[in-house]
Amino acid sequence: xxxxxxxxxxxxxxxxxxxxxxxxxxxxxxxxxxxxxxxxxxxxxxxxxxxxxxxxxxxxxxxxxxxxxxxxxxxxxxxxxxxxxxxxxxxxxxxxxxxxxxxxxxxxxxxxxxxxxxxxxxxxxxxxxxxxxxxxxxxxxxxxxxxxxxxxxxxxxxxxxxxxxxxxxxxxxxxxxxxxxxxxxxxxxxxxxxxxxxxxxxxxxxxxxxxxxxxxxxxxxxxxxxxxxxxxxxxxxxxxxxxxxxxxxxxxxxxxxxxxxxxxxxxxxxxxxxxxxxxxxxxxxxxxxxxxxxxxxxxxxxxxxxxxxxxxxxxxxxxxxxxxxxxxxxxxxxxxxxxxxxxxxxxxxxxxxxxxxxxxxxxxxxxxxxxxxxxxxxxxxxxxxxxx
Amino acid sequence: xxxxxxxxxxxxxxxxxxxxxxxxxxxxxxxxxxxxxxxxxxxxxxxxxxxxxxxxxxxxxxxxxxxxxxxxxxxxxxxxxxxxxxxxxxxxxxxxxxxxxxxxxxxxxxxxxxxxxxxxxxxxxxxxxxxxxxxxxxxxxxxxxxxxxxxxxxxxxxxxxxxxxxxxxxxxxxxxxxxxxxxxxxxxxxxxxxxxxxxxxxxxxxxxxxxxxxxxxxxxxxxxxxxxxxxxxxxxxxxxxxxxxxxxxxxxxxxxxxxxxxxxxxxxxxxxxxxxxxxxxxxxxxxxxxxxxxxxxxxxxxxxxxxxxxxxxxxxxxxxx
Numbered sequence: 001x002x003x004x005x006x007x008x009x010x011x012x013x014x015x016x017x018x019x020x021x022x023x024x025x026x027x028x029x030x031x032x033x034x035x036x037x038x039x040x041x042x043x044x045x046x047x048x049x050x051x052x053x054x055x056x057x058x059x060x061x062x063x064x065x066x067x068x069x070x071x072x073x074x075x076x077x078x079x080x081x082x083x084x085x086x087x088x089x090x091x092x093x094x095x096x097x098x099x100x101x102x103x104x105x106x107x108x109x110x111x112x113x114x115x116x117x118x119x120x121x122x123x124x125x126x127x128x129x130x131x132x133x134x135x136x137x138x139x140x141x142x143x144x145x146x147x148x149x150x151x152x153x154x155x156x157x158x159x160x161x162x163x164x165x166x167x168x169x170x171x172x173x174x175x176x177x178x179x180x181x182x183x184x185x186x187x188x189x190x191x192x193x194x195x196x197x198x199x200x201x202x203x204x205x206x207x208x209x210x211x212x213x214x215x216x217x218x219x220x221x222x223x224x225x226x227x228x229x230x231x232x233x234x235x236x237x238x239x240x241x242x243x244x245x246x247x248x249x250x251x252x253x254x255x256x257x258x259x260x261x262x263x264x265x266x267x268x269x270x271x272x273x274x275x276x277x278x279x280x281x282x283x284x285x286x287x288x289x290x291x292x293x294x295x296x297x298x299x300x301x302x303x304x305x306x307x308x309x310x311x312x313x314x315x316x317x318x319x320x321x322x323x324x325x326x327x328x329x330x331x332x333x334x335x336x337x338x339x340x341x342x343x344x345x346x347x348x349x350x351x352x353x354x355x356x357x358x359x360x361x362x363x364x365x366x367x368x369x370x371x372x373x374x375x376x377x378x379x380x381x382x383x384x385x386x387x388x
Numbered sequence: 389x390x391x392x393x394x395x396x397x398x399x400x401x402x403x404x405x406x407x408x409x410x411x412x413x414x415x416x417x418x419x420x421x422x423x424x425x426x427x428x429x430x431x432x433x434x435x436x437x438x439x440x441x442x443x444x445x446x447x448x449x450x451x452x453x454x455x456x457x458x459x460x461x462x463x464x465x466x467x468x469x470x471x472x473x474x475x476x477x478x479x480x481x482x483x484x485x486x487x488x489x490x491x492x493x494x495x496x497x498x499x500x501x502x503x504x505x506x507x508x509x510x511x512x513x514x515x516x517x518x519x520x521x522x523x524x525x526x527x528x529x530x531x532x533x534x535x536x537x538x539x540x541x542x543x544x545x546x547x548x549x550x551x552x553x554x555x556x557x558x559x560x561x562x563x564x565x566x567x568x569x570x571x572x573x574x575x576x577x578x579x580x581x582x583x584x585x586x587x588x589x590x591x592x593x594x595x596x597x598x599x600x601x602x603x604x605x606x607x608x609x610x611x612x613x614x615x616x617x618x619x620x621x622x623x624x625x626x627x628x629x630x631x632x633x634x635x636x637x638x639x640x641x642x643x644x645x646x647x648x649x650x651x652x653x654x655x656x657x658x659x660x661x662x663x664x665x666x667x668x669x670x671x672x673x674x675x676x677x678x679x680x681x682x683x684x685x686x687x688x689x690x691x692x693x694x695x696x697x698x699x700x701x702x703x704x705x706x707x708x709x
Contacts, residue, residue: 022708025709275701284694285694288698289641293645300625303707321614324615375607378614379587
C-alpha cells in the first residue's frame with residue numbers, strides 16, 4: 001500500500017496497522033497511553049478555547065511527526081494512504097483516552113475531502129501543514145442574512161488581474177480568529193445557486209478583519225469576517241467558477257456523516273465520565289438509558305456512513321438522517337448527564353469544563369443546517385414527500 | 389452469505405407465506421420452502437428477513453415461539469427441547485416451585501399439547517413439564533389477531549424436571565437475547581412500513597388544493613419517526629450479527645420506541661381515516677403495543693440500560709470499525 005515513514009525515527013507504525021483500523025487503533029492507544037510526550041494531553045481540561053488551541057497544536061505535531069494522523073489521507077497530499085476509517089479510528093482512540101480532539105482536525109475532516117476532489121493542487125500542497133497544526137483554517141459560508149437560506153449569500157467576488165477581489169461579511173466561522181486561512185463561499189456570478197464560487201482565502205491580509213464572537217458557554221467559538229477588497233489568487237479557486245454550490249453540497253456528506261462518528265465518541269466518553277462521577281440513582285435510570293441508546297444508534301448509523309465513504313460511495317440526502325440522529329443523541333446525552341450529576345453540576349468548580357460542553361451542546365439543532373432544514377430534507381428527498 | 393438475488397427471492401416467498409389465508413401452521417408452510425436449510429446456511433439474514441417482513445405484513449403467524457424453543461434448546465444442549473413451548477413471564481403472577489409442587493403462570497403464543505413446556509420459576513431456575521398437565525386459556529389482547537394464551541396449573545414436583553443454577557440462567561438469558569433481537573426486527577418492520585405508508589398517503593390526500601405532505605408540520609413528524617427507525621434498524625442488524633446480550637437489549641429498546649413513535653406520527657398524518665377499521669393502520673398500532681411488551685417494553689429496557697451503566701460505572705461501545 002505505502003511506504004512507512006522511515007524518515008522519522010519516532011514512528012511506531014508497523015505494516016500490520018495498515019491492515020485494519022482496529023489494529024491501528026489498538027497500537028495508537030498503546031502509544032498515547034505510554035509515550036510521555038502524550039501525557040500532557042490525557043484528561044486535558046482547557047481553561048479557554050485559546051489555551052486549548054495552543055496546547056493541542058503540540059498534540060497535532062506529535063501525531064503527525066510520528067505518522068499516526070497521516071493514515072487515512074492519500075500519499076499525494078502528504079498522508080500515508082489508507083481509507084477514512086483510519087481517521088475515524090483515530091478520533092475514537094482520542095476519545096477513549098479522554099484526549100480532546102484538536103478543533104483543526106474537525107475542520108479538516110470536512111474541508112480536505114472536498115479539496116482532494118475539487119482542488120488537489122491545494123490539498124497536496126497544504127494538507128501536511130494543516131494536519132500538523134502549523135496552519136489553521138476556518139470555513140466561511142454563512143452571512144448575517146444567509147443562514148439556512150445559504151444560496152442567498154451576497155459576498156461579492158470580482159475578477160482583478162490574475163485573481164479576484166472579495167467584499168462582504170461572513171459570520172459563524174468556527175475558529176476564525178485563530179485561523180490563517182478560510183474556505184469561503186462567494187458570489188462570482190448572478191443570483192441563486194449557480195452564481196456561487198468556493199475559494200481558499202488568506203485571512204492575514206489587509207482588507208480582512210476577523211472579530212471573535214462569544215458563544216453561550218463564554219468561549220470564542222466562532223468569528224465574523226469582514227472583507228473589503230480582499231485578494232484571492234486564481235489558483236485558490238476550489239473547482240471552477242460557479243461550481244460553489246455543487247461543492248458545498250458534496251461537502252455535506254462529510255459535514256453530516258463523518259462528523260457524526262466523531263461526535264458519538266465524545267458522547268460515549270462523557271457518559272462514561274458521568275457514571276464515574278455520579279451516585280447510582282434509579283430516578284435517572286431511564287434518562288441515562290435513553291441517552292445511551294441514542295448514542296449507540298448514532299454510533300452504528302455513522303459507522304455505516306464512514307464505511308460507505310471509505311468505499312468511495314457517493315452519499316445522498318440520507319446523510320441528513322445522521323445529522324438528525326446526532327442532534328437527538330447530543331441533546332439526550334447532555335440532558336441526562338446534567339440531570340444525573342444533580343445540583344453540583346451548576347456550581348462545582350471541577351465541573352466547569354463539563355458545563356461548557358453542556359452549554360455548547362445547545363447549538364446542536366442550529367449549526368450546520370438547522371434541525372428543521374434537515375427534517376424537511378429527509379421528508380422530501382429521502383421519503384419522497386411532496387414539495388410545495 | 390446470501391447474495392442479493394437469493395435474498396430477493398426469499399423475501400418474495402416469505403411475503404407470500406406470511407400473507408396467505410390458511411390455517412396451516414407457519415412452521416409447516418416454511419418447511420415447504422426448505423426453510424430449515426435457509427436458516428442453517430445463513431441464520432442471521434434468514435431470521436432478520438423473516439421477522440422484518442412479519443412486522444411489515446403484520447402477519448399473525450407464530451414465528452417467535454419456535455425460535456425461543458430453538459434458542460433455549462441450543463443453549464441447554466438439549467435437542468429434545470426444540471419442540472418445547474417456552475412460557476414467558478405472565479403479567480398475572482409468577483411461576484414458582486415450592487412444597488413439592490410447581491405452580492405455573494405463563495404466556496405462550498401456541499397452545500402446547502403433550503410436548504414439554506419450559507417456564508422460569510422463582511426468577512432463577514427452569515422447570516420442564518408436559519403441556520397436557522396445564523390449563524391453557526386464550527387471552528383477549530390489545531391485538532385481537534396475534535394469539536396469546538395463558539398457561540396455569542399446579543403439578544406435583546415428581547412430574548417436573550428442574551434445571552438449576554448458572555446453566556438455567558445462562559440458557560434463559562440466551563433465549564431472551566435471541567427473542568429481543570427478533571422482536572426488534574419485527575418492530576423495525578412495522579415502523580418502516582408505517583413511516584413509508586404515511587409518507588405516501590400525505591402525497592395523495594389533497595386539502596386546500598394541495599397534497600397535505602407539502603406541509604412542514606407533517607413532513608417533520610414523519611422525518612422524526614424515520615430518523616429513529618434508521619437508528620433502530622442499524623441496532624437490530626448489529627444485534628443479529630453480534631448475538632450479544634447487550635446489543636439485543638439496546639436494539640429492542642430503540643425498536644420499541646421507534647415503532648411507537650412511527651405509529652404516533654403516522655396516525656396524525658392519516659387523520660380520521662387512520663382511526664377507522666377501513667384503514668390498515670390500526671393493525672400496526674395494536675401489534676406495536678403487544679410486541680413492545682414482550683421481553684421488556686422500551687421504557688423498562690431503557691431503565692435496565694441506565695441501571696447497568698450506573699452500577700457498573702462502565703459505558704460499553706456497540707460496534708467497532
